[in-house]
Amino acid sequence: MDVWPELPAAPQRIVSLVPSLTETVCDFGRRDGLVGRTDFCIFPADLHDVPTIGGTKNPDLDRILALRPDLILANHEENRPSDLEALSAAGIPVAISCPLTVAAGLAMLWRLAALLGVPAMSQRVDLIERAYEWQVRAAEDAQRRTVFCPIWRAPDGAGPADWFMTIDRRTYVHDMLRVLGLDNVFADRVRLYPLEADLGRAPAQDPGLRDTRYPRVTPAEITAADPEVVLLPTEPYAFAQTDVEALVAQFPGTSAARQRRVRIVDGTYLTWAGTRIARALSALPAILSEIGTTT
Numbered sequence: 001m002d003v004w005p006e007l008p009a010a011p012q013r014i015v016s017l018v019p020s021l022t023e024t025v026c027d028f029g030r031r032d033g034l035v036g037r038t039d040f041c042i043f044p045a046d047l048h049d050v051p052t053i054g055g056t057k058n059p060d061l062d063r064i065l066a067l068r069p070d071l072i073l074a075n076h077e078e079n080r081p082s083d084l085e086a087l088s089a090a091g092i093p094v095a096i097s098c099p100l101t102v103a104a105g106l107a108m109l110w111r112l113a114a115l116l117g118v119p120a121m122s123q124r125v126d127l128i129e130r131a132y133e134w135q136v137r138a139a140e141d142a143q144r145r146t147v148f149c150p151i152w153r154a155p156d157g158a159g160p161a162d163w164f165m166t167i168d169r170r171t172y173v174h175d176m177l178r179v180l181g182l183d184n185v186f187a188d189r190v191r192l193y194p195l196e197a198d199l200g201r202a203p204a205q206d207p208g209l210r211d212t213r214y215p216r217v218t219p220a221e222i223t224a225a226d227p228e229v230v231l232l233p234t235e236p237y238a239f240a241q242t243d244v245e246a247l248v249a250q251f252p253g254t255s256a257a258r259q260r261r262v263r264i265v266d267g268t269y270l271t272w273a274g275t276r277i278a279r280a281l282s283a284l285p286a287i288l289s290e291i292g293t294t295t
Contacts, residue, residue, distance in 0.1 A: 002076075002096060002097045002098065002108075002111075003094065003095060003096040003097075004095055004097075004111055004115060005071075005093035005094065005095055005115075007070070007071065007093060007115065009117070010116060010117025010118075011033060011069075011070045011071035011093075011115075011116065011117070012033055012070060013033060013035045013067065013068055013069045013070050013071070014030065014033045014034050014035060014036075014069060014070075014071050014072075014073065014116075015034075015035060015036035015037070015053065015064055015067055015069040015071070015072045015073070016034065016036070016037050016038070016041060016072075016073040017038055017053075017056055017059060017072060017073060017074045017075070017078070017079050017083075018038075018041075018056065018073055018074060018075045018078055018079070019038065019040045019041045019042065019043065019056075019268075019272065020268070020271075020272035020273055020274035020276055021073040021075070021112070021274055022034065022037045022038075022041035022043070022047070022073075023041075023043040023044060023272070023274055023275060023276060024109070024112060024274035024275045024276075025073070025116065026043075026044050026047075027044075027124075027274075027275040028112070028113060028116055028118045028121045028124075028275070029118055029120075029121065030116050030118060031044075033116075034047075034050050035050070035051065035067045035068075035069060036050065036051050036052070036053045036063075036064060036067045036069065037050050037051070037052055037053070038052060038053060038054065038055055038056050038059065039052050039054060039055050040055065040056060043268075043276075051063075051067065053067070056075075056078045056079055057078070057079065057080055059079075059083055061083060061086055061087065064087065065087075065090060065092075069092055070092070070093065071092075071093050071094075071095065071115070072084075072087055072092055072093070072094045072095070073095050073112075074094055074095065074096045074097075075096065075097060075098050076096055076097070076098035077098050079096075084096060095112075095115060097111075097112075097273075099172055099273040100170060100171060100172050100175065101172065101175040102132060102172070102175050102176055102179050102273075102277060103132070103175075104273070105172070105273030105274065105277055106125065106128065106129050106132060106277065108273060108274075109125045109128065109274065109275065109277075110122070110125055113125060124275075127278070128275070128277055128278045128281070131278060131281045131282070132179070132277070132281060135179055135180070135281050135285065136179055138181075138285070139178075139179060139180060139181035142181050143181075144181050144182065144183055145181065145182055145183070145228040145229050145261075146182070146183050146184075146185050146225070146226075146227045146228045146229070146255075147177055147182035147183065147184060147185065147227055147228070147229040147230070147231060148166065148184075148185050148186070148222060148225065148227035148229075148230045148231075148256070149166060149167060149173060149177060149184065149230070149231045149232075149233065149270070150164035150165060150166050150230075150232065150237070150239075151165050151166060151167060151173070151214070151233065151236055151237060151267075152164065152165035152236065152237040153165070153237060153239075153243075154216075158240075158242040158243060158245075158246045159246060160219070160246065160249075160250045161219065161246075161250065162218075162219075163198075163199055163216045163217060163218055163219075164216070164217055164222065165214055165215070165216050165217075165237075166186045166189075166214070166215060166217055167184065167186070167213065167214060168184075168186060168187055168188065168189055168190060168191075168212075168213050168214070168215060169184065169187040169188065170213045171213050171214075172270075172271065172273055173233075173270045173271055174187060176269075176270050176280065176284075177231075177270070179281075180284055180285060180288060181288070182229060182231075182288075185225035185226075185227045186215060186217060186221075186225065189215045189217065189221075190212045190213075190215060191207070191211070191212040191213065191214055191215040191216065192204040192207075192212075192215070193205050193207050193210060195216060198215060198216040199216060199218050200218065219250065219251070222251060222254070223251060223253065223254065226253075226254050226255055227254060227255065227256050228255045228256055228259070228261060229256055229261045229262075229263075229288075229291070230247060230254075230256040230257075230261065230262040230263070231263055231265050231270070232244065232247070232262070232263065232264050232265065233264075233265055233266070233267030233269075233270050233271070234264065234265070234266055234267040234268075235267030235268065235271065236267065236271075239264055240264065241264060243264075244262050244263070244264060247262055248260070248262055259292070260291070261291045261292065263287060263291055265284065265287060266283065268280075269283055269284050270284075
């Protein structure tokens, strides 16, 4: 469940533990209040003077406390509950969100604009929302394509992969693909534990509280799914052009390989909920049009 603290006034000292929210704070005109960010907060490009506090999953809590923030921005998936609980126990308001759909990302923007005390940004959010609604309607009128979107591979490198990690329907990436008119071929494929079970080589164990939204799929499963499009994001795994050629060589019989509909895309467009939604809704349809998914 998202957490939105009540603040007596607009925050003046903000620490962001989420790269997409760091960018959003700046896009909302509150860069002056940003006093801390993670090592992975790289947008906008001029953040060199904003102190870093470690990674999203290993922040330096003492360094954060020393910055005397009156608001911390966090994410259920990217940040560890123990860190957020410790910061909250220290008396710092912590806003925690985790949009799993593009629509939820837009709702988050409305809440964040109010929390940061920038009501004028409501016009900006409204424009992003209009772009989203236009894209949804455009996708409804176009021919839908099936897509495979891996977010990791093993082993590392440009040769044939033993397995790929991908996403199911309960993820933000899946919904962004849906909005673009793409149907995730592994939407209903849950992750099994341990790895050998996920790859069909051993019985599955009770996952308990472990996340089952990111299955590891085998080459045989990908061949059987026969995606019409393959999108290789640049994060969290840094897929590169060499991976395009390797994937085409490994899966020559798939529709995506035969039609050369395998493309590297900026991973932030698929994974970052925030004002980057606007950039995603501008860039991704153009990429898909280039490879002929809308004809």
